[in-house]
Amino acid sequence: MSPLPEIVNTLFTGADCFLEENENGSCRVRISANATKTVAELRRPVEELMNGRTVKHASLTPSILQHLFSRDGINLLRSLQRETRTYISFDRRSLNVRIFGSSDDAAAVAEQKLIQSLLSYHESKQLEVRLRGRGLPPDMMKEVVKKFGPDLHGLKEKIPGAEFTLNTRHHIILIRGDKDMKQKVEEIVLEIAKAGRDLAERSDGEVTCPICLCEVEDGYLLEGCSHLFCRLCLVEQCESAIRNLDIFPVCCAHQDCKAPILLTDLKSILSTEKFEELFRASLGAFVASSGGAYRFCPSPDCPSVYRVAGPDTLGEPFVCGACYAETCTRCHLEYHPYLSCEKYREFKEDPDSSLKEWCKGKDQVKTCPVCGYTIEKIDGCNHIECKCGRHVCWVCLEFFSSSDDCYGHLRAVHMAII
Template structure:
């Protein structure tokens, strides 16, 4: 191998080197990860758990020239290698004795092409190349939220009569409403129940009719409220074994479900053994949540079917269940647990609603809601969402610079102190500059007051800083200030009586404590020193200067790529500035005319592990913000997970967060809503009552909307002049709006020739 080739390869390796960074540390399957490389940029975001790495085996690993092997992969994969892990040491297990190491590529396609090299001859033996198992998910369960449906079919034949339960004061009214009533083509007889004062016995029913069919007719026949209805049934008949029923159901459903993953079944069927007193056989079907439309079609297919071995009246009935879930991160749950308990206690009396609160592996709490109607889900989620979102703080009195101080060392300490004192939890969302506080209303108000006051005070303190370095200042201004006024700034204090001044040599600044009105005078004096400095007119060649601070290099660090020299502290502060400012990526060399991205090896040398992780998180936020809506963060507070937004012209798929276990619709970004379109669910979520009213209005000729305010109007009788609640006068025929009733009547006589 030529020396020039080796050198060129080494340069390229440094430019493309990346770290594999997990978005979070999940359980059960591999976490999504990002490749974090030069310029502190995200080079690739892998959310689909595709393998980016391959394991390389060779029968004689000691004979391999590592650089030749890597160049072999570079040449044959057309993809850049971004990380290499060479297995070292003795005592390997027998399966690993031929393992050379692991190679990570910048894209899944490059890794796939590398796997295709399996069996190629290299250095006298065939290579064995396999996808790296450590980078792939290994669980075979549903990776998406399940859509559940309950189905049931009768195991006892109807005796031909049923019982309606209602308010005892409504019995006589219902008997009149049910007079001469036909159900299923037969006239039925209705009479008060002999056993209870709130019951009506209906006889003469077709014995093969189901409760739901009968109940629909009864409810349409009366305006009174039916509390319950059941058919009286006889002895149970024999049924096929549960396993046979499961097999028969799966046989009907399976052809309708596409095969999303060869390792994962798209649905699971469970038939429950009946108790002796049960009138119905019951089963539960779990569908892969991505296939909710296919699931709806499958349920439609089995509705009314009779399983093999069952009788003709044992028809299947389906009940679609609508699921939703909310995640309360551990610190949020800790401060809202009492409020949450009160809200959940109110749900216990709601019919058709089930909820379950569990603690997840990462300490957060997941609330699962199951209901038989989307309206119910929307209604119960409303108070829970208000609780889970916390209170969005109006920080109009805080300038952006003051708000961003919450990310500083002092701000973090301040936030923790207020949280502990007020028993609240404070979240600052950097991308949107939103500040939220979780807890009870009283504690939130107290925390808000303390936080805003503290940040304003901290901001004022920060404003009392006079910098001694910058592009418009002499590079050695601090030295001149010390030479002129002394290291304790005693001379400057004498010129500005009452000023409490302190020199910060690390930040090269003067800190003024106390009266901020003295700051202009201090700045004026330091500017005089700057103007009198010979360095402002002619810069002496006293050695190399740092391109950032324009001062002589102190504790110098030479960048690995471009070899330019900087103050180590200046490079660290450049990284910290990028952490604070989202738009500062990629981080490049600040030397005039250079602009090369700073390499990963430099970041590793300059920053601690914690600071490097902060830089990665900031880069990830910048990556998502600049993705033009392709990616979004999980909506749960403080959740680090990311999902890909569904294309506008495709259906939505659910995103199940592996970090907080919440389920999110990738199209509308609300909680996942199977069986319901995004537009429909948003309507239900915004106002369940109005949506129900719209459903009621459909098909009714005597119901219209006011064209001025949209209010629903029902015309029972009378003339065509309607006065709406908004005060406008409406012509019922053409819905034209008038300010006065006389104008409306004149219009009807002239245009419609009647009133």
């Protein structure tokens, strides 16, 4: 059971809070109070709590955040949640971590502990040598397996004392050892890559890059269409696509080809950070070219996209799978199941609008001259004690510091207390 609802409930005093669970396991918070102003005052801290605190630290690289997928990483998050009484959300798709706490101090402490724990854990874990990336041929892992065997026993003979594991999904050699062993493995991998780098002599005899029109340097052969390019030219083509959102999809630049460049090529050509930038840019290009049919989730830095409701349809809720925010697909504000889009927008602009509407034409409703609190008088005498502590004359709204002074005023000026 998530501790988040417990944290939310600590914010509500003098009001009722209802947590309505959706089908996907997220919760909708509904606040009920006697005055609209009370609801408006409570709304802001709840929204701040729901936004959470995004963990951003230069040392937390994607390879370090990957530890949160492991059993040890999951246990680390659970332990920190119990220790700091916070809720830590890890978005596995975007590698985004957010901390939800009942106070900024609790979230800050949890963030600091999480960063320190992850860095310490990473330092104690296996070292990595990537077999896919800049300067390496796309079949690098295949060559390593061919030379050293699937269990890398040949590599163990070259570097005694080290233990190796091959992650075939991510094309990574995991090393249990020290940094000197990692350096030796990197040197061996580079030697294999250099010995097998004869791409310029392969394909159909092409030696000119279709992008720079010069002799191919550090050649890369696209898997989809087998056209040869300078690796750096392909990287610059992708970076140009990131800057200019109107050139998606990224296609082969060879004359009359235009075949889309495959994901396997993009992952081999680009670093992890550049690949993620390209993905976000392509998603932005899709949304921009949709003519308003799609929009991004309004939560800051959230990559999710939803379909916009038509002008003649009711706004259905979009429940974001990444940040769990609920958005009205018609007006793009927070989902409002009990109000129309127009009324909710009016309420957002003026939280007291519904209260003002209710007060119109009611002689038994007045406003405290000191704090502005709305008072409804059903029966009783003309002495009113406001929640701010002042004693108010209902007839003329003059206020006093004590009930005796107010009653004295009623008798002297208005000749009666009723």
